[in-house]
Each structure stands twice: as C-alpha cells, then as structure tokens.
Amino acid sequence: MRAGPSQEEIRRQNLGALLRHVHVHGAMSRAELTSALGLNRSTIGALTADLANAGLVSEATPKQRGRAGRPSLVVRPESARVHAWAFSIEVDRLQAARVGLGGVVLDRRELSRPRGLVAAETAPLLAGALKEMQPAVPPGTICVGAGIAVCGMVRRDDGLVRLSPHTGWVNEPIGATLAAELDAETPVVVANVADVCAFAEHARGAAAGRDNVIYLYGDVGVGAGIIAGGRRLTGHGGYGGEVGHMVVNRNGSRCECGSRGCWETEIGEYALLHAAGRPAASGREAVLAVIDAADRGDARAQAAVRQVGDWLGFGVGNLVNIFNPEMVIFGGTMRDLYLAAAAQVRSRLNSVGLSACLEHVRLRTPQLGRDAALVGAAELAFERLLADPLEV
Amino acid sequence: MRAGPSQEEIRRQNLGALLRHVHVHGAMSRAELTSALGLNRSTIGALTADLANAGLVSEATPKQRGRAGRPSLVVRPESARVHAWAFSIEVDRLQAARVGLGGVVLDRRELSRPRGLVAAETAPLLAGALKEMQPAVPPGTICVGAGIAVCGMVRRDDGLVRLSPHTGWVNEPIGATLAAELDAETPVVVANVADVCAFAEHARGAAAGRDNVIYLYGDVGVGAGIIAGGRRLTGHGGYGGEVGHMVVNRNGSRCECGSRGCWETEIGEYALLHAAGRPAASGREAVLAVIDAADRGDARAQAAVRQVGDWLGFGVGNLVNIFNPEMVIFGGTMRDLYLAAAAQVRSRLNSVGLSACLEHVRLRTPQLGRDAALVGAAELAFERLLADPLEV
DNA sequence: GCGGTTTGTTGTTCCGGGCAACGTATTGTT
DNA sequence: AACAATACGTTGCCCGGAACAACAAACCGC
Structure with a gap:
C-alpha cells in the first residue's frame, strides 16, 4: 500500500534498466537501447553519461560500419573495472571467482572441501582464495559485493544457513563470518544454490x-x-x-x-x-x-x-x-x-x-554449465548495483 | 527489461494507491492518507480532487471532533455509486452479487445449480440474476466490470474454463459467453475460486x-x-x-x-x-x-x-x-x-x-465467511480501476 | 561534393511532486 | 469573549526528469 515512485526513483529505475540491459545482453548501441527501453534519445544520452561518469559503462565508436546514417555509439559494461566476488559452497568442494559486470568470469579458484568444515573454518578458506586473486585486480576497480551459493536452507534476512543436512551445517552464519573477513564496505549476500542457478539461467541462460x-x-x-x-x-x-x-x-x-x-x-x-x-x-x-x-x-x-x-x-x-x-x-x-x-x-x-x-x-x-552457481552468486551481488547504480 | 515508469504513470500509481487505500481500509482522513502514502499534503489534495471529480470518492467534514486543530476532511469510497458485478459458479449453486467499492455487498442472489449445465446455459442464469438486481441500481452509477469465480482451471488470457471435473466442464468459454450477455463496455474477468478467495483474504481478511x-x-x-x-x-x-x-x-x-x-x-x-x-x-x-x-x-x-x-x-x-x-x-x-x-x-x-x-x-x-468468493470476484474487476482510476 | 539518412547534442517545454507561506477551522486558556 | 496553540487545506513557486524539436555530425551511395 505504498505510493508510487517519486521522480528521483524514476531516474534510479531508468539507470538500473539501462545498466541491466547491457549487463545481460552485452554491449549495444545507444540506438538499440533507445528502442529497447522505449525512452527518448536524449534521455538515453543523459543516462549513459551518468553511468559512464560513474565508471560503470564506456562508450566507443563502433568498429563495424556499413549502414547509412551517423553511427551510434556502443555502450559496453566495464566488465574489467566493475566486478563482484562469487563463492559456491558445495558438498565436496568450494569455488571462488571474480565475476565482471556482464557476467564474465575473470578469475577463479577451486578447493576440495573436507567433510565437517563449519562456517568459521570455511570463511577463511574463501577469503584466502579471494586474497590469492586480489593481486590480479587492476587498480581503480569497483567491487560491488560478494555473493555466496550454499547447498542448504538460507535465511533471507541475514544469510544464516539454517540447515544443510549433507554438509552437516546447522545455523551457520556464513554470511556474517565471511563479511568479517572482508572489507567492511563489501556487502555479502547468501542464497541457496538452486535459487542462484535459477536466477542465472533466468537472467542469461535457458530460461x-x-x-x-x-x-x-x-x-x-x-x-x-x-x-x-x-x-x-x-x-x-x-x-x-x-x-x-x-x-x-x-x-x-x-x-x-x-x-x-x-x-x-x-x-x-x-x-x-x-x-x-x-x-x-x-x-x-x-x-x-x-x-x-x-x-x-x-x-x-x-x-x-x-x-x-x-x-x-x-x-x-x-x-x-x-x-x-x-x-x-x-x-x-x-x-x-x-x-x-x-x-x-x-x-x-x-x-x-x-x-x-x-x-x-x-x-x-x-545453458550456463559449471559456471552457473558462480555467475548466479555474482548476480546476487550485482542486484544491488542494478537497483541503484549511482549509489556505488 | 522495460524502463521505469514515466511521469504520467507516477500519477496513475499514486491515484491507484490512494483509491486502493480507501477501498481496502475504508474511509479515512486526508491527514491519515498523507502519512500512510508518504506523500505531501498538497499532493494528496490534488489526487483526491481528481478522484472526487471522477466520482470515485467523496469528501466530508468529519462528524467526530475532539482533537485540537483544523479537522481533516474524510475521504470515503463511493461505495453506492461505484460497483462491480460478482459471480460464483460452484458445484451445486450459483451466486451473483453487486459489490460496491470498498468491498461491500450491496445486493445478492443465489440459485441452485442443476448438474450438467454448460457455459452457454449458465451465462443466461447469471445475466438474469444481474437483470433482477438492475432496477435497484441508482442512476448515475459507475460499473467497473464483472468478475467470475469458478471451481475449475481457468486460462488466464481469456478466461476459458479448461477443465472443471466436478461440474463436468471442458473448455467452456464462460467469460466470453457472459460478456456477450452484458454491455459491450463491461469487461469480464474469470479466475479460480481458490485464487479469488485468497485474493480477498489477502486484501481484507485473515491474510x-x-x-x-x-x-x-x-x-x-x-x-x-x-x-x-x-x-x-x-x-x-x-x-x-x-x-x-x-x-x-x-x-x-x-x-x-x-x-x-x-x-x-x-x-x-x-x-x-x-x-x-x-x-x-x-x-x-x-x-x-x-x-x-x-x-x-x-x-x-x-x-x-x-x-x-x-x-x-x-x-x-x-x-x-x-x-x-x-x-x-x-x-x-x-x-x-x-x-x-x-x-x-x-x-x-x-x-x-x-x-x-x-x-x-x-x-x-x-475471515470473510460465505462472501469471500463474491468479494474476491469483485476484487478482480476492481483491479482494473485501481490500476488506472481515471480511465473509467 | 551532394543529397539522403541516422544519430548525438542542445535548449525548451511540460508534468508531477515537494516546499513554504498563508488562510482556516477547531481546542484550550485567560 | 479574546487570544494563543494546533492542525490542516490551499496557493504559488521551485526542482527534477523526460519528451520534443531543431540543429550538428557522421555515414552512405552516386
């Protein structure tokens, strides 16, 4: 029973819709965005300017020319400069990855997971994999957060793993534990593997x-x-x-x-x-x-x-x-x-x-193969960015 | 992947939110609406003026006085002047009602339903009950449409009853058939009884x-x-x-x-x-x-x-x-x-x-007792009004 | 080089909501 | 009864955001 969006929310939503579009469908011209989003040319121009200013997208004159008329600038997500950390906790292995805007896996690590490892022991392993990948991160990049996919029941509010029978976890606060290992500014989101894979396939896969x-x-x-x-x-x-x-x-x-x-x-x-x-x-x-x-x-x-x-x-x-x-x-x-x-x-x-x-x-x-869980976990973290692009 | 709402949609949504609020929670003062919707006093004033102009709400000085300050005008839904027709097709009976804005049952009829009645035979019965109630409708009223609750599987796009094993219906176009019996301007919406009851209880009942x-x-x-x-x-x-x-x-x-x-x-x-x-x-x-x-x-x-x-x-x-x-x-x-x-x-x-x-x-x-299905069916019809109040 | 075409850019307009100042209706106090 | 206090409606103004139109720029084919 809330009121409709205010005017500043319109801007947020439009910025988010534009960024989401290039995030999901890859680089595309401003002309294509104009027709896809149903907004005016000038509005698209203003929105991309804002996003480019924030370092989230870049514009370039297209290589491929051939049609009549002035060529439209191509807007591409700054995949290398904007990224999320993605983790996957499975029954017998752990995965960690750096995923760039646009859903590209930039770097990854895989660890086998000994049975009986609780959250307090798992988080340092994940953080360690992250630190291992850290040196390869170019300077001046933006990290939007971290997402974790867990094979278990996850409380939505705080990412507590209520029950994961096959890993033996009961009430393990993996989200909070990992957050404590990372920067204070890096928000951590946790969700079930199946949910996360569904999310990924829905965004850019079979669904x-x-x-x-x-x-x-x-x-x-x-x-x-x-x-x-x-x-x-x-x-x-x-x-x-x-x-x-x-x-x-x-x-x-x-x-x-x-x-x-x-x-x-x-x-x-x-x-x-x-x-x-x-x-x-x-x-x-x-x-x-x-x-x-x-x-x-x-x-x-x-x-x-x-x-x-x-x-x-x-x-x-x-x-x-x-x-x-x-x-x-x-x-x-x-x-x-x-x-x-x-x-x-x-x-x-x-x-x-x-x-x-x-x-x-x-x-x-x-369609997403073995990367589904990681891409989906990153998607969780990107969701915040897409909801309000200029807040980061 | 659509863009956010345009500015005119803001108005629509705010009008809808206000109307929905008095529709669900009953008459309330402009001051209460101001805090409930989080909008400015002046905006609430403008919105209620539009709705009152369209005949959907009325304003009155409150009877009950006692607090300091200038009393706030009470906005009430025009329950008697704005209504929907509601029908319920159950295994062994038919119900028909006129439901006013705010969810009040203004009039009702009940018929027992002989077994083996198909849509082409049922629609005239429902339309007959409607015509019976018609004389009691005061002049100058607004009818927003008709809703039908059916105990069967209903195709969302066109209201076709795909299968209703216990009434023996297979692919019965009850929505279209009833629409043909009514005014051309009266939109007819069909849905499953359980869906409709859930809708009603969610809007104003136990849920x-x-x-x-x-x-x-x-x-x-x-x-x-x-x-x-x-x-x-x-x-x-x-x-x-x-x-x-x-x-x-x-x-x-x-x-x-x-x-x-x-x-x-x-x-x-x-x-x-x-x-x-x-x-x-x-x-x-x-x-x-x-x-x-x-x-x-x-x-x-x-x-x-x-x-x-x-x-x-x-x-x-x-x-x-x-x-x-x-x-x-x-x-x-x-x-x-x-x-x-x-x-x-x-x-x-x-x-x-x-x-x-x-x-x-x-x-x-x-919590809604025997009226749940009828109130819910009416709610289906009201949904159009609440989505865009001034379009009616 | 020239017209035709498509697009980016810029200034203007329109619309909707927030805000502040003012007017108004009621209560409580002296 | 007069006054202050309180709460609200009303009005005019401002601001932000998108649409629109006019213009400039970059491409094509001839």
Whole structure:
C-alpha cells in the first residue's frame, strides 16, 4: 500500500534498466537501447553519461560500419573495472571467482572441501582464495559485493544457513563470518544454490525471458529455484523451493531431515547408487559411472536409472500441477539423470501432470554449465548495483 | 527489461494507491492518507480532487471532533455509486452479487445449480440474476466490470474454463459467453475460486499484510490460491495452484483427472464420506453430518475425520516445504475439516514439514465467511480501476 | 561534393511532486 | 469573549526528469 515512485526513483529505475540491459545482453548501441527501453534519445544520452561518469559503462565508436546514417555509439559494461566476488559452497568442494559486470568470469579458484568444515573454518578458506586473486585486480576497480551459493536452507534476512543436512551445517552464519573477513564496505549476500542457478539461467541462460520456471538442482540432496511471475520465489523466511523434502512415498526410507520418503530419498545421488547396488559415494562421478554402465548394457544399472527417472518424472509432475511453469530445467546431477532417463521422466510426467499444465512445459538442461552457481552468486551481488547504480 | 515508469504513470500509481487505500481500509482522513502514502499534503489534495471529480470518492467534514486543530476532511469510497458485478459458479449453486467499492455487498442472489449445465446455459442464469438486481441500481452509477469465480482451471488470457471435473466442464468459454450477455463496455474477468478467495483474504481478511500465503479451498475437489511475495501466483497459463492433483499416494484411488492417488482423492468431500462409510453425496451438509457424528462419539466417523485430517496435514506439510508460507488458510469444507481434526493436521504437518519452514506458519480459517468468493470476484474487476482510476 | 539518412547534442517545454507561506477551522486558556 | 496553540487545506513557486524539436555530425551511395 505504498505510493508510487517519486521522480528521483524514476531516474534510479531508468539507470538500473539501462545498466541491466547491457549487463545481460552485452554491449549495444545507444540506438538499440533507445528502442529497447522505449525512452527518448536524449534521455538515453543523459543516462549513459551518468553511468559512464560513474565508471560503470564506456562508450566507443563502433568498429563495424556499413549502414547509412551517423553511427551510434556502443555502450559496453566495464566488465574489467566493475566486478563482484562469487563463492559456491558445495558438498565436496568450494569455488571462488571474480565475476565482471556482464557476467564474465575473470578469475577463479577451486578447493576440495573436507567433510565437517563449519562456517568459521570455511570463511577463511574463501577469503584466502579471494586474497590469492586480489593481486590480479587492476587498480581503480569497483567491487560491488560478494555473493555466496550454499547447498542448504538460507535465511533471507541475514544469510544464516539454517540447515544443510549433507554438509552437516546447522545455523551457520556464513554470511556474517565471511563479511568479517572482508572489507567492511563489501556487502555479502547468501542464497541457496538452486535459487542462484535459477536466477542465472533466468537472467542469461535457458530460461531467459521466461517468467515461470522451475530449476531443479540435485546432488546428494535436491532443491529447486523457482521463478514465478518473473520473480524469485523466496517464501517468507527464504526457505522456499525445498522440493527435495516433498514426501512422495509415505513408506519410503528415512531422510536426513527426519521425515520419511522425501523426494530426495528417491532421486538423490544415493538413491541411484543404492538402486544400482553400489556403495554410497558422493560426487558426480559415481552417478556418471552408473549411467555409463547402463549405457553399456548393465541390466541392474539400467533398472536403477529407469526407477529413479520414474520418480523424477513423478515429482516434476506434482510441481508442474502446483506451479504451471513454462519450463523445467534439470541441473546438477539431475541433468545427467534426466538425459539418461528422458523417456521415463516424460512418460511419468505425462501420467501425473494435468493436461492443461503439461501443455506448454519445456524440459531443458542448463545453458550456463559449471559456471552457473558462480555467475548466479555474482548476480546476487550485482542486484544491488542494478537497483541503484549511482549509489556505488 | 522495460524502463521505469514515466511521469504520467507516477500519477496513475499514486491515484491507484490512494483509491486502493480507501477501498481496502475504508474511509479515512486526508491527514491519515498523507502519512500512510508518504506523500505531501498538497499532493494528496490534488489526487483526491481528481478522484472526487471522477466520482470515485467523496469528501466530508468529519462528524467526530475532539482533537485540537483544523479537522481533516474524510475521504470515503463511493461505495453506492461505484460497483462491480460478482459471480460464483460452484458445484451445486450459483451466486451473483453487486459489490460496491470498498468491498461491500450491496445486493445478492443465489440459485441452485442443476448438474450438467454448460457455459452457454449458465451465462443466461447469471445475466438474469444481474437483470433482477438492475432496477435497484441508482442512476448515475459507475460499473467497473464483472468478475467470475469458478471451481475449475481457468486460462488466464481469456478466461476459458479448461477443465472443471466436478461440474463436468471442458473448455467452456464462460467469460466470453457472459460478456456477450452484458454491455459491450463491461469487461469480464474469470479466475479460480481458490485464487479469488485468497485474493480477498489477502486484501481484507485473515491474510491482510501477509506476503506469502496459501489459501486452501475444498469442496468435492481441492485447489489453492497462492500469494507469493505479495503477488498472486498464476503460473504460465493461469493454472497454478492445482494442489489437489499433487499425487500423495501412488497406490491411491483413481482421480477424475485420470491420475491416481491425487491429494483430493484423500481429502475431498467424497474421501471423508467414503471413509465414514456413507454414500457419496456432494455438498457441505454431508461433510458437516460426518463431523457432527464424530463429535457425538460415532467411532467410524471419528476414525474417518482422523484419517482425512492426517492426509490434510500431510499435503500441507509438502506445500509448506515448497512455499515456506507464513500462513495457511483453510476454506470451504477444508475449514470444517481443519477445525474438526486440528490435532491430526498439526501433528502430521510437524512430522512432514522442515523445522525452518514450520517456524512462522500460522494455520487459520477465513475471515470473510460465505462472501469471500463474491468479494474476491469483485476484487478482480476492481483491479482494473485501481490500476488506472481515471480511465473509467 | 551532394543529397539522403541516422544519430548525438542542445535548449525548451511540460508534468508531477515537494516546499513554504498563508488562510482556516477547531481546542484550550485567560 | 479574546487570544494563543494546533492542525490542516490551499496557493504559488521551485526542482527534477523526460519528451520534443531543431540543429550538428557522421555515414552512405552516386
């Protein structure tokens, strides 16, 4: 029930819209921006002048000439001079990267993650990777903040990791801990991996331009990043999208969350390994090994892939009925599983889903590859900049 | 990726915010509006002048005096002069009402609905009820449109009822059919009952001010109206919230949708009657009879209530994990069931739900009573007015 | 080089909200 | 009853932001 935006907010929003446009779509001419944003030439000129003045974009005469008329200046994001730090905390590894405006990964480090590491021990590792990358940062650059993707439930207000069963974290304040290791001016944002990947794919990946998307991310556990009506679904505390703990089988096996028959006990990495009669080993390699065996004709592995693929389609069917998305993206090990069992997934999905909801659903794999989590984490940090470009 | 609002849109939004405020919170003084909307006194003055000029609000010197200073003019919505038509199509009855700005039901009619009535036969009945109410409409009134609440899946773009299993409708263009019966200028909006009730409870009922809410509506079938991040979750085609067809029991009984073990086969009206060993009779009375019998000590009825209540808590637990809402509202026969089996619901919810998601969930019953669907349907029609008050 | 075309630039206009000064209606005090 | 105090409506002015139009600049083809 708030009033509409004031006039200065118009400027903020227009600056943000322009910067976001070149951030997402890459360098483009002022003429293109004029038609894309629906603003006047002179307004675009004034906005780019402000942004260039703040060091966020640069203008240049285009190399490629050929059309009639005066060539339009090309506005490009200052990818090298404006960046965010991005971190990803996964079950068995840590990633750190410097990501430039425009979503380009400028530098990166990867560490294996020993089991049982709490936040107080993890933050120094991340900060260390950052310090390692620091010397390569050219002078005069702008850092807009840091984003962390965590495989667990993250409280939106303060970035506390409430629960991350497969890393063993309970109430770990990773955001605050890392912030203490960094400059006081560097804001730190934390979110769930699935949410972050969904965000990235929605901004510049497979889901670009789609307003209702479910990004399913699987490793040991399963979570979803959900875009509903063009906006991220966070829920009240930030724990939305915990679809891995949707109970699909009341007689199923115990889940680490304490319940029984959660979806992730049927489609998580361990489920596939168990069905294939293999030891419970974490990591994508073990999953790929089963799929590989199935490809080579191993009957037990084939049955396991079919069974787990069936459960995958089952849960997706439920989600499709609840959300009526236009796209479902399978990320993490769900990608491999979906590709190996697409027939089962589709078939079960078709039997569970309502025909109206199935009508426009596309099943896809991510486009951003292994960088999705890092790009998405950086996107979290960039969000502040895009909301108010001149405040930095 | 659109640009921010232009200056004229500021005016529209401020007019809408002011009108919405008095529409939702009732008549209030210009001074209160000034602080509520955060606008200047002079701006509020100009806005109310525009709205009063358009006949949407009226100003009056307040009756109640007592505080020092010049008394502030009271702005009240022109409830009698500005109205919408509201309709509700339920399994066994039809409702029609004239609802004034501010959400007051000015007049209403109720018809029982014979089974097997298609849209082409229903629309004349609704239009007839409207014509019956027409003579009581004072001259010079403004009608902003008509809203219809339907117990079925509604395509957002054109209001086509894709599927309503329990009324037997398939691809019935109720919106277009009713529009043809009315003035050409009266826009008709159609939506699902649960969505509409959620909208109403969110605007002025139990969920006022809550941004993440699930409104569960049950009769023969079960659907949910979902508010996520303060906005209605519609999904891509408008079919979002079909939680009744979330499969919770793979070995369950056949559902009318063609699948097996849908949630509504476990908690719908027939489920309770079947568990209680009674004939499948539609309508709230049959449900209340079972609950009444359970209250009076009928062991079989008690077991039925417990069993269905357990399934109710089970599904709500799943939804709580997926959406992390701050409130779940039980409407329709779900209200009676929840009140009768609150212990089972809570207990199963606690065992299925993740503790972080359970933390701030409140379980509630609706505040708007039997008028919820009509008020919500009217709200759909008012939405256009509130988006651009002077365009009418 | 010249007209045609497209775009950047500049000065002007328009619109909407904030602000301050003033007028007005009520309460409380002497 | 007269006065101050209080709170509000009203009016005129200012400022910021975008649209618009006129002009200048840079490209094309001939």
